[in-house]
Amino acid sequence: MSEHPHHRARILVVDDDPDMLRLLSMRLGSAGYQVTAVGSAEAALAQLEIERPQLVLSDVRLPGRDGLALFAEVRARHPSLPVILLTAHGTIPDAVDATARGVFGYLTKPYEAKELLDKIAQALALSTPAGPSRRADEAWRRDIVSRSNRMDDLLAEARMVAQSDASVLLRGDSGTGKEMLAHAIHKASARAGKPFVAVNCGAIPEALLESELFGHMKGAFTDAVANHKGLFQAADGGTLLLDEIGDMPPALQVKLLRVLQERAVRPLGSSQSVPVDVRIVSATHRDLEAAMAEGQFREDLYYRLNVVTLTLPTLAERREDIPLLANHFLAKLAAKYGKRSSGFAPEALKALTMATWPGNVRQLYNVVEQVCALSTTPLVPLALVQRALRTPSVEVLSFTEARQRFERDYLVDLLKMTDGNVADAARLAQRNRTEFYRLLQKHALTPGLFKSDGSGAPDSGEDEAVADT
Structure with missing residues (x-):
C-alpha cells in the first residue's frame, strides 16, 4: 500500500496536561504524523516562528492565553492554517462560537481516537494543496484533477478503452466533465497526434447541424459561396466527440448512422462520398433508453455508438476532489483576474466541500470564478463563498x-x-x-x-x- 499523502504531516499539539500531551503524541505518532508537543499557547506561538506545521491541535483550557486566544493569533499570522480545538463538556458554547469565527473543528472530551484521526485527516485534506499526482508523468490525463478512488477507477477504465478503436458513450450529469474525459481518451489513444474535434449537437440549430457535421458544396444552397469541410472531415484520422447526442434530430440520426456504416460522408450538394476515418466518442446527460422507448432516439444508432459505456460520477460522489479542484481553479483564475492568491480560508474550503453541487464541476468552476473576481484579499474568506453558494452560480461572462x-x-x-x-x-x-x-x-x-x-x-x-x- 502506498503511504497516505497526508501522513508525515507535522502537527503542533498544545495541552497543559503532560499525560494528555504524551497520549496525543503517541496516538498521532503511531498514525504516521510528525508531532511537536508544547504545554502552553505562548510556547506554541514561539514554536510557530521556528517551524510551520500543517495543523494545530489545542486544548481550549490553557494557563495564560487559552485555546481561543491562540486560535486568534494563529489566524492572524497564518490565515490558512487549520486549528482543531479540544474542549471539555461545559465549554461547548465557546467552541460553537469559535467554529463560527473560523476554527476548523472541535472535539469534546472524552473523544474517540477514530473521531480525532478522521477530523485531522479531513482538515489536512482540505488545506493541503494537491501534491503531484501519482501519475504526474501521464500527460494524457493531466487536465483531470482528482485524487478520489472513484475517478481513479474510471480513468483506469478509460485508458484501457482508449487503446481500442471502439465507439464510446460517456454518460453523466451536466457539468461532470464529459468533454474533458473524451479529450483524455483521445490523448491516450493511437490517434493522439491527429485532431480532436468536439461538437455540441444540442447547441447548434438543427438547420446548421447537418452542414456543420458533413460539410456542403459551393452552391448547395443560397449563400453557400464556397465548399465547406464538415467536422467529420476536420477530425479525419482523429477523434470526434458528439456531445449531447440525445438532442440530435431524428432525420440527422439516420444520416449519422449511414456515415458510421459506410465510413464516408457526403457533403450537402455533392454526389460524391468522401471516406473518413474517425473514432466516435458520444456523450449525453439524457436517459437514452427512455428516449428510445419514446421513439426519439434510433435503436440501431444507439447500439452502434454504445460499444463501451463510461459513467462520470457527480461531484457529490467524488467529494474528496472538491478542495483539489477549487484550489486548482483558483490558481488558474487568479492569473486571469491578475490577483495574488494564497488559497481559501480553511472554513471556506469546508463550506465548498459540504455544498450540494447540482451543477457539478462546471458549477464549482463558476462559483470559484465568482469569488475570485470579487475577492479583495489574497485568502478567500468564508463569507464570500457562502454568498456565491446562496445565489445560483452563473457563468461569469464579460x-x-x-x-x-x-x-x-x-x-x-x-x-x-x-x-x-x-x-x-x-x-x-x-x-x-x-x-x-x-x-x-x-x-x-x-x-x-x-x-x-x-x-x-x-x-x-x-x-x-x-x-x-
Whole structure:
C-alpha cells in the first residue's frame, strides 16, 4: 500500500496536561504524523516562528492565553492554517462560537481516537494543496484533477478503452466533465497526434447541424459561396466527440448512422462520398433508453455508438476532489483576474466541500470564478463563498461576451422565424440589409441553411422517409 499523502504531516499539539500531551503524541505518532508537543499557547506561538506545521491541535483550557486566544493569533499570522480545538463538556458554547469565527473543528472530551484521526485527516485534506499526482508523468490525463478512488477507477477504465478503436458513450450529469474525459481518451489513444474535434449537437440549430457535421458544396444552397469541410472531415484520422447526442434530430440520426456504416460522408450538394476515418466518442446527460422507448432516439444508432459505456460520477460522489479542484481553479483564475492568491480560508474550503453541487464541476468552476473576481484579499474568506453558494452560480461572462452570445442567438431565432429570408429578418430587426448582412457575417451565419422547403438539403425527402419508418 502506498503511504497516505497526508501522513508525515507535522502537527503542533498544545495541552497543559503532560499525560494528555504524551497520549496525543503517541496516538498521532503511531498514525504516521510528525508531532511537536508544547504545554502552553505562548510556547506554541514561539514554536510557530521556528517551524510551520500543517495543523494545530489545542486544548481550549490553557494557563495564560487559552485555546481561543491562540486560535486568534494563529489566524492572524497564518490565515490558512487549520486549528482543531479540544474542549471539555461545559465549554461547548465557546467552541460553537469559535467554529463560527473560523476554527476548523472541535472535539469534546472524552473523544474517540477514530473521531480525532478522521477530523485531522479531513482538515489536512482540505488545506493541503494537491501534491503531484501519482501519475504526474501521464500527460494524457493531466487536465483531470482528482485524487478520489472513484475517478481513479474510471480513468483506469478509460485508458484501457482508449487503446481500442471502439465507439464510446460517456454518460453523466451536466457539468461532470464529459468533454474533458473524451479529450483524455483521445490523448491516450493511437490517434493522439491527429485532431480532436468536439461538437455540441444540442447547441447548434438543427438547420446548421447537418452542414456543420458533413460539410456542403459551393452552391448547395443560397449563400453557400464556397465548399465547406464538415467536422467529420476536420477530425479525419482523429477523434470526434458528439456531445449531447440525445438532442440530435431524428432525420440527422439516420444520416449519422449511414456515415458510421459506410465510413464516408457526403457533403450537402455533392454526389460524391468522401471516406473518413474517425473514432466516435458520444456523450449525453439524457436517459437514452427512455428516449428510445419514446421513439426519439434510433435503436440501431444507439447500439452502434454504445460499444463501451463510461459513467462520470457527480461531484457529490467524488467529494474528496472538491478542495483539489477549487484550489486548482483558483490558481488558474487568479492569473486571469491578475490577483495574488494564497488559497481559501480553511472554513471556506469546508463550506465548498459540504455544498450540494447540482451543477457539478462546471458549477464549482463558476462559483470559484465568482469569488475570485470579487475577492479583495489574497485568502478567500468564508463569507464570500457562502454568498456565491446562496445565489445560483452563473457563468461569469464579460459584458462583451454576453452581448455577442445574445446577438448570435437573436439572429438564429430571426432566421428560423423568417425561413432564412434576409429581407424579412432585417425588417423585423429594424436594421437595413447591409448592416444586417454584416451582423450575419460577424457571427458566421448562413441564411440559406435556414430554409425549410428542402432547398438547403437536396436529399432530405428521402431521409425523412427513412426516419419515419
